[in-house]
Amino acid sequence: MIPAGFSAPAPDVALDALFVPFASGELRWPEDGRVLFLRARDGFRLRELARPGWLCVQGFKPFAEALQRSGLNVGEVATDERFPLVLVLPPRQRDEMRALFAQALQHVAPGGVVLACVPNAEGAKSAEGDLMRLAGPLRSVSKHKCRVFWTKPGAPVDVAVRDEWLALDAPREIAPGLVSRPGLFAWNRIDAASALLAEHLPDDLHGRVADLGAGYGYLSTQVVARCPRVTALDLYEAEARALEPARMNLAKAVADCGREIAVATHWHDVTRGLPQRYDAIVSNPPFHQGRADLPDLGRAFIGAAADALLPHGRLWLVANRHLPYEATLAERFGIVRAVTVQAGFKIIEASGVRT
Template sequence: MTAAGFFAAAPDAALAALFVPFESAELRLPADGRALFLRARAGVRLREMAQPGWLCEQGFMPFADELARNGLRVGEPADGEVFPLVLVLPPRQRDEARALFARALLHTAPGGTVLASMSNAEGAKSGEADLARVAGTVQHQSKHKCRVFWSTPDAAGIDQILLAEWLALDAPRAIVDGYFSRPGLFAWDRIDRASALLAAQLPHDLHGRVADLGAGYGYLASQVVARCPGVGAIDLYEAEARALEPARLNLARAQRDCGRELAVAVHWNDVTRGLPQHYDAIVSNPPFHQGRADLPELGRAFITSAAEALLPDGRLLIVANRHLPYEAILAAHFRDVRTLATQEGFKVIEATGVRG
């Protein structure tokens, strides 16, 4: 399996259901061939339906790359740019979904349509109710255990006060202990227990240039800054673009709190494809699932990329669920592998002595 393949699971039924209103002639594709697709996912049906004027927005890099490989135009709409059709695959997290509905309406041309699809098991009825609250009248169909719903609002039908409130839901916000995050990120409203366990085990003598793989909103990297005074530079790598802004805010605060400046860089990057430079140390709480399914190959890919990017005397510190079988691949890449801590179902592992 290729690195990209770890993330390229077949799109769920919501993508297939999204195009049902066109098949039943409830809706027609825009005459000018233009559409915006928010949180777009690649798939056979999208390739069949998409026209050259479609713009696909996707903030998760592996999914964005998959869309591009399928020949679709990937990017972000300009401020004020509007489309006669805006398609949406809303996320399960409700604040994130509400902000996405509000953005969809901002980019919908007068007389245009917002069309969304969600799995029944992922809150489809709530999603439809939310679109109706902000846009007015909504129609729906059901297919593939999903609900596809749409609105063609007029300006008077849009609740402008609610629209502004929902747009603000996506702004980075303070959560706990002064950290900033935003809805929908991993452990977005709390400090992840596994990351906290790894932070508590960070060696104080970490030094030089450090990388945090799968950095999220920047908690672990901030802890490196706070606990390891010998670190002079830190790079954060994260595949979800929405995490980058809160990560920058948190790293700026960490530097202010410790009273020193580091060379800090935040990268939108799929680390399973390798890293662009070498490091004295790497820390990571690697992802181990896609959707609801365990996919330990993700963590193994992180370990491989880390080993290839570490200097010969560098070290890797990772945290993982205790049941995940990472020891074999660690032993294949490092001469010395030891468990530093086990607690609440997690394990912290240090690996040193990169094999040539």
């Protein structure tokens, strides 16, 4: 049984290392208590140190909800807001990371500090070099196999580079009619597994359809293009940054198909269940967080789909060939059919939901 809101346990090493300069006395907390934390992650040290003046920004729904459950203030930062201290846990993808550093420097107050931490094995050296390119010489320490580095108070910012890097986060065309943005899953290409599922979608899918783990919306655009009897389409995606390109892609797909389809995007953790019932569900479910394989995440998607399908509903699923989903599918569906196995992937249709 997969618990609601299932997600991988978050390693705390980077979060713990981030606060080392305060423990050592090299940095002091702002007198006004205001701190902006970009890509914040819940953890013991954060809960211990955070104060009411902190604002945590986190676009991945399960992590945002974990922060909220710990009583932390989670939200978006206003364009004109400035903070004396900006904390950053940078992502691995470099364009996304550069855009995040630019955002941090956009929101730091005059005389303020931007502080970041990156595990050594995840590109700490290049990340430090990028922040240095924006804000000049940095201070740094190593701890817990991580590199912690920060700007000098009031460091002059290379505004031209900052503005150039801010633009890196904007949706960009990656294929004719498709836009995406750096850091999303398969952000700069059409994922091979999703393309395989799209090729095998039956044209008799109808009514209200959901796409679970929709990313930037490629699979949903294919539902629109290939399934003329679909009248409504809901995209569910846990990564908030995917929703803008998904909306853009779906708007074009609907315009191109020449018929009316009710389309909605939802920032949602699928493992917590779905709020509506569906005639069909399509999914290329995630099976990892970071570098850790988590087949239970895919199993949770299957469970959520089974709970949300109407009695006549059908699930169309693509997965890596090695993933052990068959037992879960057999528990939840009366009919499980392997449509094809090729190129390391398997396409499965499941129907006859077991209640």
